[in-house]
Amino acid sequence: MKKVPQRAGAPKSKILKAALDLFSSGGYSETTMSEIARSVGLSVGALYLRFRSKEELCLELIRDQTNDSDELTDRFRKPGDDPLQALRDYMDFSLEYAFKKKQLLSIFIREFRLPFMVPLRKKFLASQHKIIKDILAAGTAKGIFRPMDHDDVALMIFASMRGAVLLKIVFGIGDVKKISDSLFQLVICGIGKDSK
Amino acid sequence: MKKVPQRAGAPKSKILKAALDLFSSGGYSETTMSEIARSVGLSVGALYLRFRSKEELCLELIRDQTNDSDELTDRFRKPGDDPLQALRDYMDFSLEYAFKKKQLLSIFIREFRLPFMVPLRKKFLASQHKIIKDILAAGTAKGIFRPMDHDDVALMIFASMRGAVLLKIVFGIGDVKKISDSLFQLVICGIGKDSK
DNA sequence: GAATTTAATGAACGATGATTCATATGAACG
DNA sequence: CGTTCATATGAATCATCGTTCATTAAATTC
Structure with a gap:
């Protein structure tokens, strides 16, 4: 059974890109989850649907960038x-x-x-x-x-x-x-x- | 009239040294005023008697180290x-x-x-x-x-x-x-x- | 030794931020 | 349509942190 996204949810990659911009220009601790959410046009909740936590998001970002x-x-x-x-x-x-x-x-x-x-x-x-x-x-x-x-x-x-x-x-x-x-x-x- | 410290208060230099240790090993944002206070055996309040704010403390630390x-x-x-x-x-x-x-x-x-x-x-x-x-x-x-x-x-x-x-x-x-x-x-x- | 001055304390305040969850919404299917 | 399911929302929760201030106490003065 294929899982078809129902509202064409923003893909992780888009979020990771936004997070990279924010983390690199403002620092990890100084960047809030709300900022990341806002910059991809999502709510904070939607972020937590995709990443367990802020740290997990950062780790995935690093994995993605170093693959x-x-x-x-x-x-x-x-x-x-x-x-x-x-x-x-x-x-x-x-x-x-x-x-x-x-x-x-x-x-x-x-x-x-x-x-x-x-x-x-x-x-x-x-x-x-x-x-x-x-x-x-x-x-x-x-x-x-x-x-x-x-x-x-x-x-x-x-x-x-x-x-x-x-x-x-x-x-x-x-x-x-x-x-x-x-x-x-x-x-x-x-x-x-x-x-x- | 000379201001004589009444309880031999810890001098700024001691606080700056402790802050340097903490900032450099843990980062500025990640270091709390309470940690700094604890590591010199003072209360947070005593820190604020000497420095207007955390940022001011950091600036003074940099000034002190670069003089x-x-x-x-x-x-x-x-x-x-x-x-x-x-x-x-x-x-x-x-x-x-x-x-x-x-x-x-x-x-x-x-x-x-x-x-x-x-x-x-x-x-x-x-x-x-x-x-x-x-x-x-x-x-x-x-x-x-x-x-x-x-x-x-x-x-x-x-x-x-x-x-x-x-x-x-x-x-x-x-x-x-x-x-x-x-x-x-x-x-x-x-x-x-x-x-x- | 009372009064005054200086310094220290740490609980309380207000702000902020990560995380959760009850609720809402749209799509798919019958 | 109505039911189901996946997804999105953002206010509420819980914790933390910078900062303040009412209170306490030591030292000094008279």
Whole structure:
């Protein structure tokens, strides 16, 4: 027996989109269920027909926004034979992705203390760190990159990229393409005179 | 006529310290006046004898924590004749300062949308950006650094350093000294084979 | 040691917000 | 139509929080 919606109820996705806008611009605690309801043209009651609670709504929102996040890791799991290009591709893609999802990241940054964020963050750091480390190791093996502490340098590259994202989200500065270029250049060459 | 406290009332500084702990670990909105009061062994009423409101308390806390922030800019206003060492010193000092004030920064990051944060942030970015840019320009003039878009590269260096701070605050990872070393190394040499 | 001044208390107030539920409404089906 | 069912509503409920203020009490003054 098919359940046919009887009054073409607003779908969850519409609510989640509205909640993302509100949470990211005003913060989780500061956004009320009434505001979310109003912004999708529903009553509060209708929200509770779809989500057990405000927290559940937020969790579903995060799940919804991160369901494509495997792209970020899967796409770069293969080693590849050109480490320089691999790093370039990774930085481009990762920054592009982060800028596209800046509303979500804005929530992640602001609510980074929420308990259910911890495992997500941990997993993210681990996967990205590994990707960068592998590229670096491959580059060193091929003689393209200098010898280095790959763990350490990978962490710094990760930090730099997060810093660039912060620049966008918090300081409101930066164009993805340009930042991507500049940061890659800096990471590869440094600022010393003797660099390539 | 001197006003002598009659029951050796807890000084503001003690309250501000407690509030810093609570705000930074739990967030501004999520921290209640009762919690602050309890954690200094006072009643809510006593808090309101010292601060007009919760927001006023928070503002005073920020003022109190940033009253030494001029160190960060004043100390590096002089050009200096060794740009490499100047950059090193700046990065060391700035990261050290940031790590020392990580509770405050945690509030800044989390509450970055609060209207009264905007000018503070703007001023901070501008001053730090100028310092880095000047060092880079001096380095290029002396032939120690390669030719580059100083505006651009200074912004990336600033971003990298903020990213390192984020690593500490959000991801809970990193030791100041080590991060300072690694990042400086990366910024100077990059990862390419032909670098120094 | 009474009077006065200063500071502390915490219950009470008013506002707000998450959540619930009794009620209403429209669609589907006979 | 009338019955049934899914859905929507929003006032009521319950809890929390910022803020106030009547009351208490220590210290100081005379």
